[in-house]
Amino acid sequence: MSALLVRDVMTKSVATVPPDLGYREIVERLVERGISALPVVGDDGAVLGVVSEADLLHKVQFNGADVHAGLFERRRARQAKEKATGETAAELMTSPAVTVAASATLTAAAQLMERHEVKRLPVLDDDGKLVGVVARSDLLRRYLRSDDDIRFDVIDGVLGRVLWLDPMDVAVSVSSGHVTLIGKVDRRSTAEIAARLVRGLDGVVGLTDELEWGFDDTTVQHRYTFDA
Template sequence: MSSLLVRDVMSTGVVTVAPDLGYKQIVDLLIEFGVSAAPVVDDHRRVLGVVSEADLLHKVEFNGADVHARLFERRRLRLAKEKASGETAAALMTAPAVTVKATATLTEAAQLMEHRNVKRLPVVDDDGNLVGIVSRRDLLRRYLRTDDAIRGDVIESVLRGIMWIDPIEVDVTVVDGHVTLTGRIDRRSSAQIAVRLIRGLDGVVGVTDDALAWGFDDTTTRLSHTFDA
């Protein structure tokens, strides 16, 4: 059953910066390559942090102001002022970086982005070395699969491969990623399992099974025991 991983959708041509790169050089680099952030890596391509436009804007925000943090200031404001006085990527970056393994699923990457409130993730291998970067836009690529490819997955991977259901018994149509199932399956539980599996396929936007019937509703079966007094 097809399941895209981060390595399948990530960008490998990553713009990176060295820890000692200066503020002006970082700004020029982001503008030149049209990116809003870049991983900060050491000589072994281990990710130390990420420097973004937001990190760089702190210097503009506090330009001309006293950047010395005060004890009663909130932590976020103190960090912002500290970054405003920074001159290199090491001082400006957000660290530690939120990274994702190349072997992670797109769902795992999306959940990580949502939980940590980031728009992109540096992708690392098992040794923690940078191998790519994945953005929110990259995660949407799972929905770019053709209807024919999705239909093939439904029939071969789910119905025939996992459920052992003869495709002749169930008609599958796919339009713009939406799967419609019609026909008859022996048990209601089998129909429910098939629908859940299909919803998890890459490219599937939704599943309609209103016209899918079953011969036996085994989800309401109750075992009763009679005991003699």
């Protein structure tokens, strides 16, 4: 029932560029690979930044116009003009690069992409070396798991190994990633834990929770008495 990690879905064959590679050569590599960004890697293997189509398009945006950056211009506008005059990966790249650890969860990777508004992330190992690239489309692979595999994780993992429930007490069905739980457990807290764990399983796109419980232990008031 182990969750997928970035290392499980990333692309391991990574195209990179050195910091001194020229503008035209960068464009050629992007087009040849059919990708939108490339990590810029130094001689020591460290990721220095990422050069993307957006970085390259600043030259098209200004199209030879005067790109002198004004003193009081906003930072983003100033950077755009600087990149419009750039000719090498080091001058064009966005740095520092937003990276993710190979051991990170897919949720953590998705949050990084959303926070930094990027479509892909260089993946680093424990030593900080580049080992892959993970894209938005890679994160969606978790939803390609078969219904049979999901059902096995629910029954064997959640109900059996975690909650120690008798599989006969809960009927589990899965259709196109949507899980339905029907049955009765001893406590309300057990039912709530089961639902939360099932929703977090790889491949689950939705849950119909029809679990009942015999005892509502979430409303119990604990009282403590002390001897004089």
